[in-house]
Amino acid sequence: MVSPRAVAADVLVVGGGMAGAIAALAAREAGARVVLARRAPGATALSSGAIGVAPDPLALPGEPLRAAREPLEAARRLARLRPDHPYAVLGERLGALPEALAFAARVLAPLLAPPLERPRFLATPFGTAVPAALCQRSQAAGDLLAVDGALVVAGLRGHLGLDAALAAAGLERYRARGGPRAFAVEVDPGLGEVGLFRPHELARALEPPGAAEALGRAIRAALPAGAGAALVPPVLGLRPEARVPERVAAAAGIPVAELLADVPSVPGVRLQAALEAALAAAGVEVVQGALQGAGPGKPAMVGADEITAPRWVLATGRFVGGGVVRRGTLREPVLGLPVQAAEGREAGVDLAARPAASLTGAARSGPQPLLSAGLRVDALLRPLDGRGRPAADGLFAAGAVLGGHEQASDGTGLGVAILTGYLAGRAAARPGGGE
Ligand SMILES: Cc1cc2nc3c(=O)[nH]c(=O)nc-3n(C[C@H](O)[C@H](O)[C@H](O)COP(=O)(O)OP(=O)(O)OC[C@H]3O[C@@H](n4cnc5c(N)ncnc54)[C@H](O)[C@@H]3O)c2cc1C
Numbered sequence: 001m002v003s004p005r006a007v008a009a010d011v012l013v014v015g016g017g018m019a020g021a022i023a024a025l026a027a028r029e030a031g032a033r034v035v036l037a038r039r040a041p042g043a044t045a046l047s048s049g050a051i052g053v054a055p056d057p058l059a060l061p062g063e064p065l066r067a068a069r070e071p072l073e074a075a076r077r078l079a080r081l082r083p084d085h086p087y088a089v090l091g092e093r094l095g096a097l098p099e100a101l102a103f104a105a106r107v108l109a110p111l112l113a114p115p116l117e118r119p120r121f122l123a124t125p126f127g128t129a130v131p132a133a134l135c136q137r138s139q140a141a142g143d144l145l146a147v148d149g150a151l152v153v154a155g156l157r158g159h160l161g162l163d164a165a166l167a168a169a170g171l172e173r174y175r176a177r178g179g180p181r182a183f184a185v186e187v188d189p190g191l192g193e194v195g196l197f198r199p200h201e202l203a204r205a206l207e208p209p210g211a212a213e214a215l216g217r218a219i220r221a222a223l224p225a226g227a228g229a230a231l232v233p234p235v236l237g238l239r240p241e242a243r244v245p246e247r248v249a250a251a252a253g254i255p256v257a258e259l260l261a262d263v264p265s266v267p268g269v270r271l272q273a274a275l276e277a278a279l280a281a282a283g284v285e286v287v288q289g290a291l292q293g294a295g296p297g298k299p300a301m302v303g304a305d306e307i308t309a310p311r312w313v314l315a316t317g318r319f320v321g322g323g324v325v326r327r328g329t330l331r332e333p334v335l336g337l338p339v340q341a342a343e344g345r346e347a348g349v350d351l352a353a354r355p356a357a358s359l360t361g362a363a364r365s366g367p368q369p370l371l372s373a374g375l376r377v378d379a380l381l382r383p384l385d386g387r388g389r390p391a392a393d394g395l396f397a398a399g400a401v402l403g404g405h406e407q408a409s410d411g412t413g414l415g416v417a418i419l420t421g422y423l424a425g426r427a428a429a430r431p432g433g434g435e
Helices: 018-029 071-081 091-107 164-172 199-205 211-222 244-252 266-282 413-429
Strands: 005-008 011-014 034-038 120-123 129-132 150-156 182-187 227-232 256-258 285-288 291-293 300-302 305-308 311-314 325-327 329-331 341-343 346-348 395-397
Touching: 011 018, 011 413, 018 034, 018 091, 018 266, 018 311, 018 413, 071 091, 091 413, 120 164, 150 164, 150 211, 164 182, 182 211, 199 266, 211 227, 211 244, 244 256, 266 285, 311 413, 395 413
Parallel strands: 005 305, 011 034, 011 311, 034 285, 150 182, 150 227, 227 256, 311 395
Antiparallel strands: 120 129, 291 300, 300 305, 325 329, 341 346
């Protein structure tokens, strides 16, 4: 039998998605010895790769371009309307949002475009526009408020992942609100039967010398007069160092951007890889495997490693990451913390114990208690027990494991992960664990 390797750290982060990685990087920057345990990629790797922070809750449906608010103002509005949302629970600490976003932009600088004062409005394959406070460099040129001329949606001949005509028709609706004219074209990337390629296979096929350039030349040949930028499917390379977006744009002769991705998401995989590169560069020890343990100060097992740390950040995600599971009732499986669900003005453990089917509503636009179920925390991000008291000394939580937000669909998922990861990581780095 292999004897366990004993590892001591100041901070143990459980979870390797956006929240866990940002928590680990923030704690490391504050001088802590940090170990991060992660089982697998979670929701971060499935995301569009663009960072939603706070869609303006006062914007009318279909009018996102008018809601060009800076993220903190939009988050404050959202917090006033949704008292369970982590932005509301944080109280005054919500004011750290710009600092947390700047931190994420800095540690992920090779991947992310420099932020603007307003969100960028990025196009989905369905022709809708989504606000993003931060986005990948490969997505930035598609900002609907910044395109100088017409926007050309370039479908790849034979590729079934994008109906360029549908996307362009959808984007045309934003013209009256400050968006560009949109056209659809079809181009042949010269890669053979692309209809059979999955997104990551297409992305890899564009990386070798000549492939990105051929796509760029095909786009150039198809451009209508007055084109200001081209949108392509989100397949511009898996490895940023292959510089596929830059090479396609150089050959096309105009700015080229990826549309936002649906699952499976090449930009989501790129985001996850960039987080892992940042952790390695910062000297965070990453251990691979499912963590089992009883909480801060007690030994926890991850594979053959026995890790002891006085402060933990639980960043285990929601249903995708495995931070909340349904075994009869909704449960937090690592420490057995109570999961709460909210319905109208009622919130609590009792709701989370109801059958899952009774926690969803028929109207998709209405509140869905199941989708916002998670841990309840105080303003210091300390998980609360069933009586509303901090569950354990030195324990913090961040990201999608927190309840009160519909992380996959309300446009705040990665923003909450960045802000709460940043605050939890910094708090955990301090020996007292608090302010
Ligand atoms: C399909 C989809 C698309 C989305 N698109 C967007 C988008 O475009 N923009 C946006 O802003 N948000 C989006 N979201 C929401 C956003 O992706 C999530 O809110 C965010 O990624 C959550 O990050 P996280 O770090 O909290 O969790 P995750 O990324 O899920 O990470 C959880 C981590 O915890 C680990 N873990 C769990 N249990 C254990 C254990 N016992 N031991 C060790 N490790 C463990 C997992 O392996 C994983 O590494 C989307 C979500 C989904 C599901």
